[in-house]
Every structure is written in C-alpha cells, then in structure tokens.
Amino acid sequence: MAFESLSEKLSRVFRKLSGKGKLSEEDVKSALKEVKIALLEADVNFKVVKQFIASIQERAVGEEVMNGLNPAQQVIKIVNEEMIKLMGPEGAELSFQPGKAITVIMMVGLQGSGKTTTASKLAGKLLKKGKRPLLAALDVYRPGAIKQLQVNGEKVGVPVFTLEGSKEPVKIAEAALAHAEQYHNDVLFLDTAGRLQIDEDMMQELEDIKKAVTVHQTLLVVDAMTGQEAVNVAQTFNDRIGVDGVILSKMDGDTRGGAALSVKAVTGKPILYVGMGEKLSDLEQFYPDRMASRILGMGDVLTLIDKVQENMDEEDEKANAEMSAKIKKGKFDFNDYLESMKQMRKMGGMGSVLKMMPNLGLSADEIESAVDEKKMARMEAIVLSMTPAERANPKLLTPQRKYRIAKGSGNDIADVNRFIKQFKQMQEMVKKMPGMMGKRRHGNPFGMMGMGKRGNGNPFAGGRGGFPF
Amino acid sequence: MAEEEKKEKKGFFRRLWSGLSKTRNSIVSGLENVFTSSSKIDEDFYEELEEILIMGDLGVSATDEILEKLRTEVKEQHIKEPAQCRDILIRGIREQMTVDEHAYDFEEHPSVVLVIGVNGVGKTTSIGKLAGIYQQRGKKVLIAAADTFRAAAVDQLKIWADRAGVDLITGAEGADPASVVFDALQAAKARHTDILLVDTAGRLHNKKNLMQELAKIDRVITREYPDCIRENLVVLDGTTGQNALSQAREFAGVTNLTGIILTKMDGTAKGGIAIAVQSELKIPVKFIGIGEQIDDLQRFEPDAFVDALFDVTPQEAEEESTAEESKEETSPAKEAPKEEESQTTESGETPSSEEKPKNWWDDIDDTPIFREHGDYY
Missing domain, CATH: 1.20.120.140 (SRP54, nucleotide-binding domain)
Incomplete structure (x- = not known):
C-alpha cells in the first residue's frame, strides 16, 4: 500500500x-x-x-x-x-508582436525536459493558426539535437534554420533572425540546449543570446515529473533570464505533477501548455482546475469527461443516452454491458479510467491489482456466448443454458454463475439508487463489474468509496 | 587497505560532494539544525526529521522506514540526545543502499545490457559513456540502436559509438525495435562480443503498448541468447520526484530489473529518490551520473553517496578539495591540469576508472560536441 x-x-x-x-x-x-x-x-x-x-x-x-x-x-x-x-489563470496565451513584426520565442530548460519536442509542437500549432513560424537549432552541444529538430520540423511542416558547423548559439540566433526577416517568418523559435541552472557558463550564454536578439517570450519547459528541484530551476531561470511562460512536459505520465504548483508559485508566470504525448500534435491548453485535482490525488474527472466526449461518436452518443434512460429506470441487460465495455476500451481501458476518478478510495496499486483485463475479457466472452434473447433477458438463464455458455466461452460453470450473480447484484444496487445514476450524462455503472477480487462476489470490492460518477 | 580505500572513496566522494552540495546543504543544514536545536527527542523532533527527508525527495515511505528504524534504536539504546540520532540515521540509510558484491559480474561475462527508461532521462548518453568505459577496458562492445522512434536518436548514438570506437547495429526509423535487437544478438554471438548494450526508445511507463514492446525485446533476448548474462538497467533522472518510484516499479513489471542508472545528479537538490527507490523496490543503484563530463558516469558507491549527503561538513570537504580537485580536471574545460599524481593515489578498487592511471577519454580530443554540456538524453 x-x-x-x-x-x-x-x-x-x-x-x-x-x-x-x-x-x-x-x-x-x-x-x-x-x-x-x-x-x-x-x-x-x-x-x-x-x-x-x-x-x-x-x-x-x-x-x-x-x-x-x-x-x-x-x-x-x-x-x-x-x-x-x-x-491560474486559465487559458493564458502566448502574446505576439503586432502586425508582421517577428515574435522571437526562446525555449529554455534542463536537459531532457523536452524543449526540442515542445518547440516543434508549438510551431506546428502556430502554423495551423496561420502563422509563419521558423525553428532555429541552437543546441550545438548534444549530439543529434539539430537533426532531431530538423526531423521534427519536417514532420510538422515548419522550416528549420541551422548554421552548418557553427558552435556559437549567439551567432546562430542572429543569423536565424536575419533569415526570418528575409523569408517573412513572423514567429522565430530559438531551441536552446538543455542546461543546469547552476551552470554559470551556460546561463551566461542565454543572457548573451538575449542581448544579441530581442527575445519577446522566454518559455521555460519543465518536466512534470520534477521533484523538489523544480523550485530551484524555475527560480534561477526566472531570476537570470526572465521567464514569460511555462510549459509542462510529459504530463501524459502518471505523475501527480506537483512541480506545476511549485513553478507557478515561485515565478508567478503563467503555465501556457502541457505536453501530453509523443505525437507532435499532443500539446494542450493548461487547466488549473484539472491540475489541482490531479495534484491533490482527487482524480481528473474533467479530463475523463473530456475523453469520454472525444471518443464518443454520434452513434455512441445515442446509444449512451438510451442506456442512461435504462439505468434510470433500473433496467439494463447484458447488451448494455457489452456496450459499456466497448466504450471503456475506447477510453484506454478500465484501469486508466479508474485512475482518473476521484473519491473512489482506491490507490493506483489497488486499481492495478483489481482490474484484471484478462478477467474482463473472459466476462465479455461469457456475454458473447449468450443468445440475443438471453442478453436482453437474463432471467432466461437456466442451468442448461449456463452450461452451454460456459462451454462456449471456455469458462468454468462456476465462473459463469459468479458473473451472473454479480450482474444481478449490480442490477439491484442500481435500482436502489436511481438518483445517483444518470446525474451525469455519461454515467456508466457497468464498468465496475469484474472488479471484485478473485472469489469476491461483491463487485464493489470492500464497499469502499462510492459510485465514481 | 582501509586507509587507501578511504582515500579512494573520498576522491569519488569529493566529486559527489560538489555535485550534491546543494542538497547536502539543504538536507544537512536542516538536519544539523534539528539535531542541535532540539533539546529532546519527541514527536516534534521526528516530525521535523520527516519533513527534511521528504524535502530531499526521499519520499514518504522511505522516510517512514528510516524513521521507524531510528525510533526503534532510540528506544532500545535509551538514547536521549538528538545529536546521537545523527549517526544512527546515517547508518540506517547506508544499510539500505548497499550494492551486492556480484552486482557488476555481468561485466566479466558475455552479457546483454538492456537500458530502459522514460523520455529524456539520459539513456543514450549513459550508453555512450558505458560503451566508452568498457571499450577502454579491453572489452568487445557492440551497441544496438533500438530507439527507432525518436527523431535522430540513431544519429546521436552513432556519434557516441564512433567516439568510443564501437560498432553499432541499427534499423530503419520506425522499424520494430525487437528486430534490431534480434539482429544485434546474432551479430554479438557471431562476433563473440563481450558486452552488447541495447539502447531503447524513451517511453512513459504508463503506456501499455510501449511497455509491451519492451517485454517483447526482453523475450527476444532471452530466446535468442539464453547463455548470456542479462543486465536490465533502468535509467532514472535524479531531478525526478516521487514518480521515479512509479517508473522503476512499472519497468520492473516488464523486465527483471537488475539495477538503476541514476543520472543528472550534479544539479541542486536531488539524490533522495535513490534512497526511496532502493528502499521500496530493492533494486540497487549501480551507476550514477554526477556531471556533464564524459567520465562522470561511475559505479555507485553507497558509502560515498550517503557520506556526501550527510556525513561531511563543508570544512572537511574543503580540505580534501585540494587533493581531489584534480579529478575534475580530466575535462580540460575548467581548471588548470595538475592532477596526474592524485589520480594514481586514488587508484584502488573500482576497476571502472581507478585501475588505470590514464583514462580512456584522455586520448579523445575535446571537440565541443562531446564536452560538458548537453550530452544528456
């Protein structure tokens, strides 16, 4: 534990x-x-x-x-x-120079925090918004860094400026700005090398770049998994270089992300975006409310709801509305169970959904051990081995039918019995609390099925927590 | 021996000390404060200790474990003075951090070293450094570039491999990494390679499919080269907070982790997570990256590490610094070179670097691409 x-x-x-x-x-x-x-x-x-x-x-x-x-x-x-x-505030945005003037954005941060990836993501985003961004490779130290930016730039369709053979970031920055002027780019990203905030020479380099070209926005990229160190990093970068905004990377991990609070508290500078994945499109707006509940370990309900919506096409939407209606009346059957399983999978599986839920009273470890995807697949097999009539009306399930289902699904008859019993219990429980269901449109109680630990008939393991939705 | 050993340790330790000085200051000054300012051992005292340890990124459960030990000893030995608790605390942590004597056996047999971790922790760089170290020690080294995902990852590794004079097996970008590993294993067997280093793409540990990909690589190694010694190292970023535990836990779930490479330990507040990981998961830290110079990947010395965190007052370190400074100079970037002799005095037990008076990287010319900055990733 x-x-x-x-x-x-x-x-x-x-x-x-x-x-x-x-x-x-x-x-x-x-x-x-x-x-x-x-x-x-x-x-x-x-x-x-x-x-x-x-x-x-x-x-x-x-x-x-x-x-x-x-x-x-x-x-x-x-x-x-x-x-x-x-x-807060929510929805802080990058500010740009008026008209056709070039906005120079400098990306800074520790090694491995994700500057190069983030710069590419951001440039791609701006391109879609009708800007003409240019990426400049200033990391002359890390082997392969320039190549990485070139490849990423190509992927998002943004040109990359490099100065072949140059080891002087300041010169590259100046040349990049000249290039941007010549080619009418309106946003210039300076992708600097990763550096420790206590590295005097390297910090000086950033100051020199700032002296050589006018940097309008300095963005600090912070790994969301950073520990107590985050404060020192943010403070030093802010004091020496001046930070205008923060981007949190690697937020698609399972970190609680306390660094967000630390960084905001010491710099007072807005958190602009969060990096949510390796794909170059995975850069999202920052929502303070979601971050707060994530840090508190209260689950990320809003993200979950978003995810549900995102993954639900219209047909699903309709099916779901029907299901909600059924749930309200306390009527649901195995077809609904199948449907709910399908949706659950779309959202990345039971475990990941449960982890995002607040107040469930389950730790990530417990969820991990309780949610046995294989077991859920077996249950699904049981339902799939039923005839349509049986699925619609569980009362039809006589011992012979159960025996057939067990054989058909490759399960033990005891497993089938246990599953059906759990299902009935679920039905009972849902009937007893109609007020709780359907309060939210996407309520889905069936997901809880199959969570009981081995041999535990009660799907609400230990009766902890309550309904998540 | 004891004398010499001590010296040698201090050499390494001196560097650790400078790397960890800030943590040390935050933890130790806090600790000293607690030990000297508290007049008695009471709940407040323990609570203060708890806070300090947590602040050093040790994590809640490692902290609890350490303090539990302390409580027991205080009770059993009827300790009344807060100051006495200091030694007990240090001993407790040191015990947790011990590395098994067979931890580095893989270096002496045909082995496959799989290096895994989340994005941006320094896998490729660590591989590059390891390749150089082993090559220098006369081992036949081969690298498998199984990071077929990140843009230019292979290029980055290629530079390291060329530098170290080591062969590299690559696949196309986007190829199945397991296939690259398969090829590399065949090559390793055919060429009688001593150590095959496998670089993998960074992956967040909560990505099921990517973890499965890793499991597949693991299976391929087991199947294709059952006779080799397996070494599965997870790379953890020293600046990472409690999430490092989760990372180690998840990676241990798909491969049998045999050790940890702890990188970026040269910044400010860090180091505690190493204690947390070892305490909770019993996976030993085997290597530690304490600087940006190429020679800064070293075997992990638990004693030196804990000493650096707790033991030595800045004064003592000053004294040593005269003797030990030298070691840092191997990188020409900073102070004047005047060190060769101290390097010999330090030589002793860790074969990785101290055995030889001359280091393998001494021969490498110091082009910027290789030097102190930005060689992480």
Whole structure:
C-alpha cells in the first residue's frame, strides 16, 4: 500500500468529528496535515507547501461548513479553490508582436525536459493558426539535437534554420533572425540546449543570446515529473533570464505533477501548455482546475469527461443516452454491458479510467491489482456466448443454458454463475439508487463489474468509496 | 587497505560532494539544525526529521522506514540526545543502499545490457559513456540502436559509438525495435562480443503498448541468447520526484530489473529518490551520473553517496578539495591540469576508472560536441 488517497486519509481524520457547524482550528489543522503530506507526495516543493498551507489555514478556520458537506470535504473544497487560484489563470496565451513584426520565442530548460519536442509542437500549432513560424537549432552541444529538430520540423511542416558547423548559439540566433526577416517568418523559435541552472557558463550564454536578439517570450519547459528541484530551476531561470511562460512536459505520465504548483508559485508566470504525448500534435491548453485535482490525488474527472466526449461518436452518443434512460429506470441487460465495455476500451481501458476518478478510495496499486483485463475479457466472452434473447433477458438463464455458455466461452460453470450473480447484484444496487445514476450524462455503472477480487462476489470490492460518477 | 580505500572513496566522494552540495546543504543544514536545536527527542523532533527527508525527495515511505528504524534504536539504546540520532540515521540509510558484491559480474561475462527508461532521462548518453568505459577496458562492445522512434536518436548514438570506437547495429526509423535487437544478438554471438548494450526508445511507463514492446525485446533476448548474462538497467533522472518510484516499479513489471542508472545528479537538490527507490523496490543503484563530463558516469558507491549527503561538513570537504580537485580536471574545460599524481593515489578498487592511471577519454580530443554540456538524453 503505497499511497493512500487524500480523500481516504481525510475521511479517516474526520471520522470522529461530525455535525459541526464551523471548522475549528483543530479540524483544520488535522486536515491540513494530511493535505500537506498529499502535496509533498505529489512533489510540490516543501517551502511552497508550507506557505500554501499557512494561507489555507487562515482562510479555513471559522468557515461555515456548507450544507451537504462534511468538514473534510469543506477543507478539500477550500484547498482546491486556493490551488486553482494559485495556478491560474486559465487559458493564458502566448502574446505576439503586432502586425508582421517577428515574435522571437526562446525555449529554455534542463536537459531532457523536452524543449526540442515542445518547440516543434508549438510551431506546428502556430502554423495551423496561420502563422509563419521558423525553428532555429541552437543546441550545438548534444549530439543529434539539430537533426532531431530538423526531423521534427519536417514532420510538422515548419522550416528549420541551422548554421552548418557553427558552435556559437549567439551567432546562430542572429543569423536565424536575419533569415526570418528575409523569408517573412513572423514567429522565430530559438531551441536552446538543455542546461543546469547552476551552470554559470551556460546561463551566461542565454543572457548573451538575449542581448544579441530581442527575445519577446522566454518559455521555460519543465518536466512534470520534477521533484523538489523544480523550485530551484524555475527560480534561477526566472531570476537570470526572465521567464514569460511555462510549459509542462510529459504530463501524459502518471505523475501527480506537483512541480506545476511549485513553478507557478515561485515565478508567478503563467503555465501556457502541457505536453501530453509523443505525437507532435499532443500539446494542450493548461487547466488549473484539472491540475489541482490531479495534484491533490482527487482524480481528473474533467479530463475523463473530456475523453469520454472525444471518443464518443454520434452513434455512441445515442446509444449512451438510451442506456442512461435504462439505468434510470433500473433496467439494463447484458447488451448494455457489452456496450459499456466497448466504450471503456475506447477510453484506454478500465484501469486508466479508474485512475482518473476521484473519491473512489482506491490507490493506483489497488486499481492495478483489481482490474484484471484478462478477467474482463473472459466476462465479455461469457456475454458473447449468450443468445440475443438471453442478453436482453437474463432471467432466461437456466442451468442448461449456463452450461452451454460456459462451454462456449471456455469458462468454468462456476465462473459463469459468479458473473451472473454479480450482474444481478449490480442490477439491484442500481435500482436502489436511481438518483445517483444518470446525474451525469455519461454515467456508466457497468464498468465496475469484474472488479471484485478473485472469489469476491461483491463487485464493489470492500464497499469502499462510492459510485465514481 | 582501509586507509587507501578511504582515500579512494573520498576522491569519488569529493566529486559527489560538489555535485550534491546543494542538497547536502539543504538536507544537512536542516538536519544539523534539528539535531542541535532540539533539546529532546519527541514527536516534534521526528516530525521535523520527516519533513527534511521528504524535502530531499526521499519520499514518504522511505522516510517512514528510516524513521521507524531510528525510533526503534532510540528506544532500545535509551538514547536521549538528538545529536546521537545523527549517526544512527546515517547508518540506517547506508544499510539500505548497499550494492551486492556480484552486482557488476555481468561485466566479466558475455552479457546483454538492456537500458530502459522514460523520455529524456539520459539513456543514450549513459550508453555512450558505458560503451566508452568498457571499450577502454579491453572489452568487445557492440551497441544496438533500438530507439527507432525518436527523431535522430540513431544519429546521436552513432556519434557516441564512433567516439568510443564501437560498432553499432541499427534499423530503419520506425522499424520494430525487437528486430534490431534480434539482429544485434546474432551479430554479438557471431562476433563473440563481450558486452552488447541495447539502447531503447524513451517511453512513459504508463503506456501499455510501449511497455509491451519492451517485454517483447526482453523475450527476444532471452530466446535468442539464453547463455548470456542479462543486465536490465533502468535509467532514472535524479531531478525526478516521487514518480521515479512509479517508473522503476512499472519497468520492473516488464523486465527483471537488475539495477538503476541514476543520472543528472550534479544539479541542486536531488539524490533522495535513490534512497526511496532502493528502499521500496530493492533494486540497487549501480551507476550514477554526477556531471556533464564524459567520465562522470561511475559505479555507485553507497558509502560515498550517503557520506556526501550527510556525513561531511563543508570544512572537511574543503580540505580534501585540494587533493581531489584534480579529478575534475580530466575535462580540460575548467581548471588548470595538475592532477596526474592524485589520480594514481586514488587508484584502488573500482576497476571502472581507478585501475588505470590514464583514462580512456584522455586520448579523445575535446571537440565541443562531446564536452560538458548537453550530452544528456
């Protein structure tokens, strides 16, 4: 058991306290202690955490506990709001020089943070918006760096400027600017070499570049997985070079990404984009609210909903609406189960979906062990071995039919029985709580099937958490 | 021996110290503070310790484990003084970091070293450095360029391979990396290669399909070359926070990880994650990249590492610096060369570099492409 989720911890803390009208200092303190650890586990810098917690404490003590919330939730609500505020604003954009003037954008960061890839992604994005970007290769140190930019530039259709044989980034920058003027490019990206913020010579080089050409935007690329170090990096780059915006790379990993909060807190500069994958199109807008819940380990519900929408074509949409209606009435059958499995797969599989859900009370490890994709495939095989009539009406399933299904799907009869039992339990549960279902359009309870650990008849393993949607 | 060993260690340690000085300062000054300012061992004291360790990127569970040990010993030995806790704490961490004596056996047998990790941690660079080190030690080395994904990854590796004077097996961009590995394995067998280094594409550990690709490469090696010694090294970026644990865990899920290469340990606050990984996953750190110079990939010395984190006050380090500075000079970029003798004094147990008074990279001319900056990735 590596990490308990924050909501789990908090509910433990507050188990003893209930029905209080106002948050007492004690309440807040004990809750914030857990919040603090959650933030530290997410790699938010210690000093940032300390400062942040202090400001929350001030705000939270004495606050009314809202109707329908318990003190723990109230504290989380406040923490969440403050984090969003701190990481905002949402939708910050690069600013460009007016008219046809060239906007010079310099990419800086540590080695391996993803500058070259990000520069290409950003240039490709601007190209689509009707700009005429030019990429300039200033990394004369890393073997293959220039070639990498050339290849990436070609992929996104953006020209790449290089100065054959030159080892002087300053000269390359000047030449690139001249080239951009000549060829009427309106955005020039300077892709600099990765460097440590404590490397005096290399930092000086950036200053020299800035002196030689007018840089309008200096973008710091930060690996989202960075630990406590993020603060030092951001602060030094900002103090010495001046940072205008931040791009978080490698956000498609499973990192909680506390570095985002650290960097924003020490530089005060907006986070413009997040890198979400290796494809050159994978550069997305930054949403402070999603980042906040991710750092807090509360799941990334909004991203999930987005993902659902993205993956749902119209037909699915219709099918889903029908399903929601069925769910509301407490009526659903094995056809719906199949359908829901299909959708689940579109979103990248059960495990990845569950990990994005908040308040499930399951750690990533538990999800990993609970979600057995193979087992789910077997269950699907069971359903596929049913006749259409059986799928629509589970009551038809007599022992003979079950025996046939077991044979047809390559399962044990016991497996088939267990699966059908689970399914019925699910039906019962859903009937009992119609209010919970269909509250959100894309509610889908079936995904929970198959999560029970071996031999555990209850699909809601241990009865923890609640319905995710 | 003890004397010599100490000296040698300090040589390495001195460099670590300079690399880690900032962490050291943040952790140690914090620690010193706790040890000296706390008047008694109470919950506040432990809480402060906890915070300091977490701040060093040690992670929550490694910190807990260390402190749990401390608590037990304090109780058993009736320790009353916070200052005494210091030694116990250092010993506890050192024990966790021990490297098995057979850890480097693969270097002496025909072996296949698979190097894996997430994007941008320094896999290719580490391979380049390893290739150079082994080549210099008279090993027959071959590199498989199985990163067929990242643009220009092969070009980058090619430069390293040429430098080290090592053959490189490549495939087309976008080719199945397992096929490149297959070819390389056949070549390694035919040419009686001592060490085959396999460079793979960076992949985030939560990408199922990419991890499967890795599993396939792993299977191909097992199937095609069952007699070789397998060494599967995951490269972790020293600046990475708690996610490094998740990375190590996931990579261990697809191959049998035998060790860790910890890179970029020359910045500011870092090093703690090494303790966290070893504590939680029992995968030893075998190599450590502590600088941007080519010789800065070294065998991991747990004692030196922990010493660098906790043991030595800046004063002691100053004293050593006169003797040890020299080692840093192998790269001509910085101070004046005046070191050959100290290098000999340091020579001792780690065959990787200290065995020979002259280092293999001494012969390499110092073109910018090779030197201190930007040779990560």
